Amino acid sequence: MPLPASRRAFCAHHYRDDPDLVERGGSRTWITRGVNLVIAVTEAQPGAVLARQGQPDEYMALLPAGTEVDLTAGGQNISCAAESLAIMPPGPSGVHLPKGGRITRIFTSRATDLATLAVNAGDYTSQPDSDVAPLCDWPAPPDGFRIRVYDLARYLAIDGPRIQPRVFRCTNLMVNVFAPWHDRRDPASLSPHWHEDFEQVSLGLQGHFIHHIRYPWGSDSTRWQADEHIACASPSVAIIPPPAIHTTQDVGEGTTRLVDIFAPPRADFALRPGFVLNETDYPLPDGPEATVNKSGGTMSPWQTSR
Structure with a gap:
């Protein structure tokens, strides 16, 4: 039997709560964090660019089907409109939504600018949670960091379990x-x-x-x-x-x-x-x-x- 938990569960209800960040142009972002990660859900206005400068490590973006997205980083420019998962490299990058739409980005807690804006940021202002293993990086990809x-x-089995x-x-x-x-x-x-x-x-x-x-x-x-x-x-x-x-x-x-x-x-x-x-x-x-x-x-x- 496990020992008692030191922290209670938390749920952020984006559909009913005010956004944690309203960006220039009117895009709205709801931000929630854990010990090692930060999740940003954005309702982007047409033409919005969600940019990262000095991003310290990789992050992910969940791209919904039918939403046009242009991804830029490290000299790459990739466009897609399928339901996709994008992995973005460290350093400067951008996610451009020419027609707007909802997008989810997933960061580690090293994205401190976003972590401090999280709706539950106050739960993590004290010393780190000793129940959670510290964040650690696994080996870099052999072909280097890039947009993936x-x-x-492609991974959906129509008649699967x-x-x-x-x-x-x-x-x-x-x-x-x-x-x-x-x-x-x-x-x-x-x-x-x-x-x-x-x-x-x-x-x-x-x-x-x-x-x-x-x-x-x-x-x-x-x-x-x-x-x-x-x-x-x-x-x-x-x-x-x-x-x-x-x-x-x-x-x-x-x-x-x-x-x-x-x-x-x-x-x-x-x-x-x-x-x-x-x-x-x-x-x-x-x-x-x-x-x-x-x-x-x-x-x-x-x-x-x-």
């Missing part, structure tokens, strides 16, 4: 962009699990969800906390601390879309051959089970994909 764009539709993981990583981040769900999860087949030393960050892109959370008890009954069942629509971001027991259930009608995000990358996912879909682009560290977070082999036997 992955067409998510309900839960289809689509896992990608870079040197500092990992995402699991689940295939869209068109039916609801069986409430008799949920998968409560816990992580020893990393946060579970879940980005709701479409539909409604309930994040079920149970905080482990210790010997001090004055610190016991009640279960939580956090209901949210989309877009929203849930930050679930270790070692809280958790599972997510999609509810309501229509299509639902969810993305799980981790920083640094999960060793247990990375060590499963073929599970990380862009594994050939990024080498593993030497002895990853000894040098990164204890994602593999140190979780509850309930551990599953959701």
Whole structure:
């Protein structure tokens, strides 16, 4: 049984809350952070350019289908309108949306300019959370840092199982962009699990969800906390601390879309051959089970994909 969690879960409800940043031209951005990462969801106005100057490390951008996007960095200029995941290199870069639209960017907490604007920034002003493994970089890609764009539709099995993981990583981040769900999860087949030393960050892109959370008890009954069942629509971001027991259930009608995000990358996912879909682009560290977070082999036997 895990020890009690030192932090409570947090959920940012972008669909009902005011933005944390309104940029010149009227683009609105909602920002949420965890110990090691920052998520920025932007409703961009036509012609908006989301620029980064002096970006210290790689970041990711989730590009929705039908939204025209021009990506620039390091002399590259790549245009796309498919539902894609882009990995952007360190240094100056830009995301241009000529017709506007919604876009999600995922950074590490080294993007301090954004981290300080997060709606929950006050939760991280004290000393670092000792329950979470520190951010560490995995080896750089052999062909160097550059823009990498992955067409998510290419990895969608039309007649595949309900839960289809689509896992990608870079040197500092990992995402699991689940295939869209068109039916609801069986409430008799949920998968409560816990992580020893990393946060579970879940980005709701479409539909409604309930994040079920149970905080482990210790010997001090004055610190016991009640279960939580956090209901949210989309877009929203849930930050679930270790070692809280958790599972997510999609509810309501229509299509639902969810993305799980981790920083640094999960060793247990990375060590499963073929599970990380862009594994050939990024080498593993030497002895990853000894040098990164204890994602593999140190979780509850309930551990599953959701």
